[in-house]
Amino acid sequence: MTETKKTTIVLFSGDYDKAMAAYIIANGAAAYDHEVTIFHTFWGLNALRKDEPIAVQKSFLEKLFGKMMPRGANKMGLSRMNFAGMGPQMIKHIMKKHNAMPLPDLIELAKEQGVKLVACQMTVDLLGLKPEEIMDGVDYAGVAAYLGDAAEGNVNLFI
DSSP states (O other): OOOOOEEEEEEOOOOOHHHHHHHHHHHHHHHTTEEEEHHHHHHGGGGGGGOOOOOOOHHHHHHHHHHHSSSSSOOOOOOSSSSHHHHHHHHHHHHHHHHOOOOHHHHHHHHHTEEEEEEEEEHHTTTTTGGBBOOOOOHHHHHHOOOOOOHHSSSEEOO
16 A cells, blocks of 8 residues: 655745746646645735635725735736736746646646645734635645644645
């Protein structure tokens, strides 16, 4: 009997290109029958936000955070060469030309492959995000749950 390999990824970055790398690795690992968990914390949570605005009760600071953060994976900036938002448009154009999957499609593929998407509950609370603003199919957990998964992991990455 073969042991299931496990891959865990902490997605801390809110950069489009870094989130893409995390999801490309996650999908590759899932395709190789790894049990995969992506733990989204701080700015990495933006990859899980719904694209459309959701009417929820928030404090002034929570509303401010919500307006300052990109709404969804497709609105995230690049880590380098962002050029006031032109960089992401350029990279998306090049990706389309080369038939590379955009980040929202990589996230959907990960869900289809059974990749466990986890939102850090503490960070969700700190940033004032509400469950209604997060895409469906996401678990909420703390660092202890992530560490439990990582302790059994064959591959553990921080992006």
